[in-house]
Amino acid sequence: MPGANASPAHGSDEIIVTAQGREQRLQDVPLSATVVSGASLQKDNIRDLQDLGSRIANVRIASAPATELLNIRGVGSGLSATFEQSVGTFVDDVYRGRSRSARAALFDVDHVEVLKEPQTTFFGNNAIAGALNITTRTPGRQFDYNASILHGSDGEYAYEAGVTVPIDDTLSARLAAKAYGMDGYIENDITGGKGPVRLRGCRA
Structure with a gap:
């Protein structure tokens, strides 16, 4: 899974990312990323991406009459509802092509990765401003x-x-x-x- 993973490395507090196709420490990768855990989302009652965007620097997610505004570091796709978004949104590696999907509820989430630079290599040519990569919880081996x-x-x-x-x-x-x-x-x-x-x- 491209992006950042909130799991600690070797029992430490280091964040491990796979933005270059392999596990690496975030500090060793030329990548600006913010990782928010599902526990933090629930604790702060963050219900959707608009709530999340208001808490992260250089990220703006807002509602408009015809579409949603998704901007990272001031780069976005404008107000046309027909445009593919410059900020790509992915849920379990499935692409959400329209900005209205930002209104979908955030729940049962393991973590959210906010990648603040072009992600065209691993996320496709539409993610020129960055990517919002949502990973939901996976079933375990125990009840x-x-x-x-x-x-x-x-x-x-x-x-x-x-x-x-x-x-x-x-x-x-x-x-x-x-x-x-x-x-x-x-x-x-x-x-x-x-x-x-x-x-x-x-x-x-």
Whole structure:
């Protein structure tokens, strides 16, 4: 998997990357990368890439009427919804070609790698500004589960759960789902309700 891996090397705190096709220490590779673990995402309640971008220097991910704005170090693809993104987004090495995919919920994530320079060699010619490489949790050899519940103001909620079930000695499966939303914080005089209502779907 190209990019940076948050796993420590030989019991140390060093970050190991495979951006050049082999395992190397990040400090030995001419690569600017930020690695955020899944535990940090959950602890800080980072729900999507826009939330993540607001916490990383030189990264801007914002919503626009026709598309999402994905910029790393000021380089992006502009406002056309038809453009392939200069900042490539990948989930388990699968390419997301349109910027609207940045709205997808982040959950059951092992780590996110933010690579802040051209990644055309390993990620393709569209990743000229960098890449957002998302790696989800993989099934293990033992039964395992995790769950979290969040309730906030204005009816905000977030539910997340995942379970790993071994099938035999060589095969296991993992199922994960997340749902979150918000009732809204602005009174709507026409409908009598509140808005904006923020609802996101689930992934399994």
